[in-house]
Amino acid sequence: MKRIIMTSLVLFSIIGAEAQKPKLEKATFGMGCFWCSEAVFQRLNGVTNVRSGYEGGNVPNPTYDEVCTGTTNHAEVIELQYDPTKISYDELLEVFWKLHDPTTLNRQGADVGTQYRSVVFYHNEQQKATAEKYKALLNKENAFGKPVVTTIEKAQPFYVAENYHQDYYIKNGQAPYCRAVILPKMDKLEKLFKAKIK
Template sequence: MDKNNLEEIIFGGGCFWCVESCFNILKGVESAISGYAGGHQSHPTYQEVCTGETGHAEVVKITYDPSIISYEQLMEVFFFLHDPTQLNRQGNDIGTQYRSIIFYKDDIEKQKAEQAIKRSEASGKWNGTYVTELAPFEKFWPAEQYHQGYYNANPTQPYCSSVVGPKIQKFKIHFGELEMLETSL
């Protein structure tokens, strides 16, 4: 991986434990960090974000090498991992903090995100109107340390074993077949 050629993308697709766990095993991803973005409160905590009053979404900041994995491939993974037709929720996780959102840093990224949404909608994978929000990137706040790598540290925790684990297995099967995973299955 070329450390001088790394780029970042930030998006939210429900619980950050699910999203972060999957992105961290993709080839070309240097790191996936859980955090918060899109709100009005500085230095938000998990407890504050969970109230839905901060305006922040649970997000993941992906640092990647575009010579190994493209922005378009990252978007394909993003739309695989969550249902972009659910407004302010993913499954039983309900609230604006679980909204589908892509942050862009400039007009080029905004256009790429718009194209990714159109491609995903055209694929027919999700039935319904996409509600994925596009927003200019302002600030990323890393989540508390205990949220980083949460699934790997807590695989038997009830939410992890019933929601995160099955999602990771489905992800590994699909993207392992496409040879996009860091390790072989």
């Protein structure tokens, strides 16, 4: 009898622990080079996982070299999981729009090509509505001095990029590209969103 009671207690504690785990949601953004995007979103409180990859193209399982040709129509994106009790989709969008230039078509700085386009891939109708509303507001307020060209598209198959692209800034922070391009974004993140950083 004691064994049955103990087993029941263990099961209830496991079930209780599972029920208390936050339900994670998914978001996907393209904002130029995914090395920069990954580095920024990895630092946000409530973001539990970030993967660099490719989305929005017409070639299955593309390689980095293929995507770089601009012929596969994929964008370099990050797919992240987040805890909506700690950070909202609205807040993720705020970081997305403030940490890149959403007014330049198919380019970010020196990175030029359709793979560097500004894009939000939504995973449900609520994300779509939120992104469209936010974009409309930015354009209405002329927030950037030019129209926002970010496209808002339904999520498509996501292909994880090669291993050497994952955690790129963490592994290569002293590399010239990281110091010249990513570090300024990290500084901007610190300045604008200090309260949201882990």
